[in-house]
Amino acid sequence: MNIRIYGKNETITRIDIHGAVRDTVTTTCLDWPSGISVTRGRELIYSDNNSRTVTIVRHGKSETLITTPQGWRPLTLCCTSSGDILVHVYTGSGRQKKNKIIRYQGQNMKEEITKDGQGNSIFKDGKYSLCMSENNNGDVCVSDLNVDTVVVVDKTGRIRFRYDGAPARREKSFDPRGIVTDALSQIIVTDYNNDCLHVLDQDGQFLRCVDDCGLEKPVRLSVDSEGRLWVVSGKSGEIKVIEYL
Template structure:
């Protein structure tokens, strides 16, 4: 079967009418038919027109007519006045003596500038915003995932709290059956306190878990040029092994005996707790509910003090012994545990949520131990961003891991340029996420930012054998001196 093919071609028409183009004005760059040539010349009669057959046309820059001199085209550009002018303007007219260049050169420069700007847009600006768009998409996805995780965690915490309350009531019911009438009043009072606890836990479970901490801490304060000593508290324990603040003006302290004392900022003893550890606890801390907890090295437990009596809160894994403690803002408890003896003692940090192990921090991603073997304890604190900050005395270093247990950085005291070797003991963090660590050998405190950058040393307020640290709710630092048992309460931040 025969096929046919047809071609269509666009007809170029005159710019003044719809007839086919036959001629072209090179001067004005206009398509013309034979009829419109005269019309075009008459319309711009003062100008010279180079009309040629369309196939002989030249594509060139159209020089506009001069506003000052009729019949003259503007072939140059006045740089001073930023406008095209004719040769009469620069010879005799208002642009005489001005710096000029050919209009074609000006046109080419602008074309080059446009090409350069377009190139920069394509190679730099567009890729930049494409990257930002990609990062925003990732951030949105990550935020959604975190919100979902927080929701799941909230549900689990709600279940855990109700389970703990149920366990407490079961114990109360069991005790009420075996105790006599003389103890009923005491049990009833305890029962009322438990009901208040249920109310508080329900309120906590309904509160927001997404408080923006960064907007608060960014306004807390800045470094003072000079440290201010607010109080020097006379020794109660000598040696002094630990300090843990309660609120704005009180702290629990302990030494090498079977008591833990609560003192105020003036040194007055407000309360004393008798414990089962004959040589003192391994460590103490205060929960976010202001309850005292301490570790019993020999019984392998972490105990909580309620109504002046000790109760077992946590039993650590078999063959491990608890030592230093730290309560986090989320309610978790960080416990340093060790096993073995002498220089071959193994050390790790366990995060407890209630009685349950939530995380163990001891090995990096390659299976290597994060903390050095040795018989000295680890001191631990959690920062606002979830980092766990640890003083590894056996390694003479501070080790900071993120919330997944990955090592972020180590600090060995070198930037401080102290005279003796770095010997880190207690470690705390403040509202600005700064890390403060006591240096026992050099009688000073090292202050780092949350990324491990050394900021400065505090060594000008008599911190001989500085050892124990705690921060109160007013942002003041309580520094316990191991050698003489004194406690210095100092200010190193000032409110804006």
């Protein structure tokens, strides 16, 4: 199993479970990628908030796939099982930054995930990114760092539930960052403040915390085909591989 990683430079690197570098892609980003993902066809995509583009790497060459609407810049990405691409976009800056998610089918905008059934904004304004993952039932699971809440919406954009970390009864306040879903449709989210992972079922019921693996300030994470979690420490930058099932 290999995983792709990136940081504050122009490259995206693929490493194996032993940390050995398998290959490196040099992006076209002015600074560094804002987000990365892999399509259903196993092609790498990355976002660049300077150029407002999402780029796909095909046969070693970078091609612009999506240009976000004028005034909106892309950050995190998520590729769905249907082949759609979810793009977190923002406009403005600081605490006034507005956030929404756009679903693209190829290069074409399919829909926006912005408002609930009552016309209220699903995601809060603020300076932080939204982290996303699609569950097996088509739900879009979002870690909204601006309100320290996990928000899950169904295929139609209707809010199914919110999770605020309270059922876990941790010592410090819930501070969600990265989020993934696994083969069992469980939702796993990092908790930066409490050095642990929260595991929920697909309906938002708290199952347990993973807090016995020596995690330090976990931020992003990914799940591989063997069901292992690759968790990035926000303190050291190290990646820890966890067999949690």
